[in-house]
Amino acid sequence: MKKKVSIHDIAKQLNVSAATVSFVLNGKATEKRISGEMEQRILKHVKQLGYRPNRVAKSLRTGKSKIIGMLVEGIADPFFSAIARNVEEQAYKLDYKIFYASTENETRIAKDILGAFRDTQVDGYIIVPPPGLEEEIQGLIDDNLPVVLFDRYFPGLATCNIIVDNFDGVYQAMRHFVKHDYKNIGFVTIHSTQTQMRDRSSGYYHAVNEKGLTPYVKMIGFDLKPDQEKITAEIKQFLQDNPKIEAVLFATNYLAISGLEAIKQLGLSIPNDIAVIGFDDNTHFSLFSPSITAVAQPIREISDQVMQQLMACLTGNEKLPGKKTIVLQTKLIIRESSQVNKLTS
Amino acid sequence: MKKKVSIHDIAKQLNVSAATVSFVLNGKATEKRISGEMEQRILKHVKQLGYRPNRVAKSLRTGKSKIIGMLVEGIADPFFSAIARNVEEQAYKLDYKIFYASTENETRIAKDILGAFRDTQVDGYIIVPPPGLEEEIQGLIDDNLPVVLFDRYFPGLATCNIIVDNFDGVYQAMRHFVKHDYKNIGFVTIHSTQTQMRDRSSGYYHAVNEKGLTPYVKMIGFDLKPDQEKITAEIKQFLQDNPKIEAVLFATNYLAISGLEAIKQLGLSIPNDIAVIGFDDNTHFSLFSPSITAVAQPIREISDQVMQQLMACLTGNEKLPGKKTIVLQTKLIIRESSQVNKLTS
DNA sequence: GCTGTTTAGTTAATCGATTAGGCAAATAAT
DNA sequence: ATTATTTGCCTAATCGATTAACTAAACAGC
Numbered sequence: 001m002k003k004k005v006s007i008h009d010i011a012k013q014l015n016v017s018a019a020t021v022s023f024v025l026n027g028k029a030t031e032k033r034i035s036g037e038m039e040q041r042i043l044k045h046v047k048q049l050g051y052r053p054n055r056v057a058k059s060l061r062t063g064k065s066k067i068i069g070m071l072v073e074g075i076a077d078p079f080f081s082a083i084a085r086n087v088e089e090q091a092y093k094l095d096y097k098i099f100y101a102s103t104e105n106e107t108r109i110a111k112d113i114l115g116a117f118r119d120t121q122v123d124g125y126i127i128v129p130p131p132g133l134e135e136e137i138q139g140l141i142d143d144n145l146p147v148v149l150f151d152r153y154f155p156g157l158a159t160c161n162i163i164v165d166n167f168d169g170v171y172q173a174m175r176h177f178v179k180h181d182y183k184n185i186g187f188v189t190i191h192s193t194q195t196q197m198r199d200r201s202s203g204y205y206h207a208v209n210e211k212g213l214t215p216y217v218k219m220i221g222f223d224l225k226p227d228q229e230k231i232t233a234e235i236k237q238f239l240q241d242n243p244k245i246e247a248v249l250f251a252t253n254y255l256a257i258s259g260l261e262a263i264k265q266l267g268l269s270i271p272n273d274i275a276v277i278g279f280d281d282n283t284h285f286s287l288f289s290p291s292i293t294a295v296a297q298p299i300r301e302i303s304d305q306v307m308q309q310l311m312a313c314l315t316g317n318e319k320l321p322g323k324k325t326i327v328l329q330t331k332l333i334i335r336e337s338s339q340v341n342k343l344t345s
Numbered sequence: 346m347k348k349k350v351s352i353h354d355i356a357k358q359l360n361v362s363a364a365t366v367s368f369v370l371n372g373k374a375t376e377k378r379i380s381g382e383m384e385q386r387i388l389k390h391v392k393q394l395g396y397r398p399n400r401v402a403k404s405l406r407t408g409k410s411k412i413i414g415m416l417v418e419g420i421a422d423p424f425f426s427a428i429a430r431n432v433e434e435q436a437y438k439l440d441y442k443i444f445y446a447s448t449e450n451e452t453r454i455a456k457d458i459l460g461a462f463r464d465t466q467v468d469g470y471i472i473v474p475p476p477g478l479e480e481e482i483q484g485l486i487d488d489n490l491p492v493v494l495f496d497r498y499f500p501g502l503a504t505c506n507i508i509v510d511n512f513d514g515v516y517q518a519m520r521h522f523v524k525h526d527y528k529n530i531g532f533v534t535i536h537s538t539q540t541q542m543r544d545r546s547s548g549y550y551h552a553v554n555e556k557g558l559t560p561y562v563k564m565i566g567f568d569l570k571p572d573q574e575k576i577t578a579e580i581k582q583f584l585q586d587n588p589k590i591e592a593v594l595f596a597t598n599y600l601a602i603s604g605l606e607a608i609k610q611l612g613l614s615i616p617n618d619i620a621v622i623g624f625d626d627n628t629h630f631s632l633f634s635p636s637i638t639a640v641a642q643p644i645r646e647i648s649d650q651v652m653q654q655l656m657a658c659l660t661g662n663e664k665l666p667g668k669k670t671i672v673l674q675t676k677l678i679i680r681e682s683s684q685v686n687k688l689t690s
Numbered sequence: 691g692c693t694g695t696t697t698a699g700t701t702a703a704t705c706g707a708t709t710a711g712g713c714a715a716a717t718a719a720t
Numbered sequence: 721a722t723t724a725t726t727t728g729c730c731t732a733a734t735c736g737a738t739t740a741a742c743t744a745a746a747c748a749g750c
Contacts, residue, residue, distance in 0.1 A: 017730045055464035056405045057706030060735050076430040085421040119400035260632050287605050289634040402736035405705050
């Protein structure tokens, strides 16, 4: 087992002090008036030995870790994993590493992990907050730690938030339905008071009121998320109980999946028996037959904004991002599932 | 900004030494003969202040970090993110954190990140190795660091590997095709010499030879992975060039997606014009019309085995896992895409 | 009363870096 | 020639924990 070499070993071997080596390694040779000759001697020897400074020690001394903590609802969710991937890519370029973790939207898990992040002294936080995390986030702000929230936020907190216009996303989808003459439009969402879901609901109700429609809403408990079959069963029941529904909007990607399964099980034909739009696009929606219309979130832009805001703090004047809410627009990707099939109708 | 409290602050406030506090906090009170009275006094005060030990300092001293480094091909890939999610869940229970990163199967990125993991002193490594990472992995072994590889491995290295029977997975799929009387069966794979792809190819050729069939193979460059459209175009070309093909097997999930798109663009009907099987199942395959037959990898089992092997080293007698290759079985999930449609044929 | 053993802690070195402050030698200024 | 400045590098404290080695007091045994 190759013994680890420390900066002191390097120093001893060259008969200089550890401080000198440290200065050279941190590019402060000129600033600290180390001669060019010495600098070369050290650099050469360091390269030859393949010495790598111990980040843990460095982190302890400087209080910086070059790590960003990222807390999402679930890394297996394609929406979050796609953003995670983009964020990671950008972080990598700036010599930061990402430390992901999933909360499953549970307050306790989120608190635990956030604690672990703090203990590890991560330099910045990217958080998709579950309910009840206000205090912890306020704590980060109080301690002057850079935080960026995305997907949802707490209106009461002075954080930097990157979100999409959930209200408008749903509203656009509704207008599309109405334009194609659908009158009885269902909305399947989850029981949640978080901003993103609340805004989606508002968008639905706004459209319903504006157009004088009858609302048909089904709320699924969030706790059912791991149990796809149960969600499918509930949606099936909802559609059976409300046979008038001729179009339905699903408020999240996993609800859409279960909803499509429910529709399949009921033997209904899309879009002739029932039209469908999902919130959150999916690589596969274009391949479905019929292809599925979706409200697409701008994944690339979200990732870019998240990183831009966070990096401005990390590399800049160490200030907090400050209270700022950046609202990005969604895009309705119109496919076959939301318009009557001209061939058969 | 709340000043951070250290173990010395605690000690001073209680008029004891830092060592005593440390012993109590690490549950060594009895072993180190600290009185119950003192123990309670310290615990109470620590709880009251909400003191949390600095993990970085602890890590520097002990050389342990309670972090596991996980290197996958791409965190946005549903196969890897599902495994990551499971692994994370188990690690969490054992008080370990996971540090993910994506390599995009590039040697240089993988080396970089592995270096960062080492610098951070992660306690264990879970790796899906890109080509050319042999030396670095051997280096981990030489330094007695626990490593588990999965999905693919290097036959020359004495590592613990968790893989699936890729050969048999493909072979089963081929047998299924043959059973349903398909004779001209295409195989779309990527240009790669890594074990998992090599074995899938072997499975195909074995079946082709055994049944006396004509091989139709299309190799896609791995570098095209980010460019879905190009892959789609190549597959389209392949199918057009080989009109005899009546069934096709895709060797990875993203090839299947592009392949389905190609088939859609060609206006072919599945399974009547062309039958399809994909390697790697997908949440959505059951919802496609027709639903897509797939070779499912046992995600849960893979994650369990990975963690079991790694944890045995971490919590146990600090030995390496040793050379051991655990081969799990795939399961052919038969759906509509691979058998002639009884209604119309 | 003197030695040996427990009890209940304490002291100080250590992990591997960073960095403010110091100091001797060389060079410049007067 | 003497003082001032610059050059070039070193000393030692520090970050916040862990832990081997030690000690002082209390108690036991003969």
